Amino acid sequence: MATFTLRSDSFEDGQVLPAAQRGAATGPGGRDESLPLHWSGAPAGTRSYAVTVFDPDAPGHGGFWHWAVLDIPADVTSLPAGAGSRHGGGLPLGAFQLRNDGGSAGYLGAAPPKGHGPHRYVVTVLALNVEKSGLDAGASPAKLEAKLGPHVLARASLTGIYERH
Incomplete structure (x- = not known):
């Protein structure tokens, strides 16, 4: 699988997620604010992105989806902090959010169970060869990989860590 570059102004790959990207219930500073993201080097033929x-460390079956954004136009190569608000007002025109595993639209900050150990929060940007994902806002993020898999040209990812004591 081809790759490209993804970075965030709020943390480096493998570092602790800042308080703003943690769940509001985790304590001071937790704001459920989606990460500022910037990507570059996607392959020719990219027609849209998904974020x-x-x-993967959440208890239960199959991990926990904190955020999924689809149909990001190919000429967009960044999302500002907070773009994943519940109403998605910071998203580019045409992009939309699926419900997270907490049952609501928008970014749901990191909030692992106390004492469960460190959790990895894998941020992924998929470069797709289609303009529209074919999914709607009611789709489960778990279905996203199967639906988009045949259309992925390349992927970029970085991982933030958070442990709740």
Whole structure:
């Protein structure tokens, strides 16, 4: 699978997620604010992007989807902090959010169970060869990979860590 570059102004790959990207219930500073993201180097033929945030260490079956944004136009190569608000007002025209595994639209900050150990929050940007994902806002993020898999040209990812004591 081809790759390209993804970075965030709020943390480096493998570092602790800042308080703003944590769940509001986790304590001071937790704001459920989506990460500022910037990407570059996607392959020719990219017609749209999808962005996801997934915790593979969450208890239960299959981890926990914190955020999924689809149909980001190919000429967009960044999202500002907070673009994933519940109403998606910071998203580019045409992009939309799926419900997270908490049941609401928008970014749901990191909030692992106390004492569960460190959790990885994998941020992924997919470069797709289609303009529209074919999914709607009611789709489950878990279905996203199967639906988009045949259309992925390249992926970029970085991982933030958070442990709740």
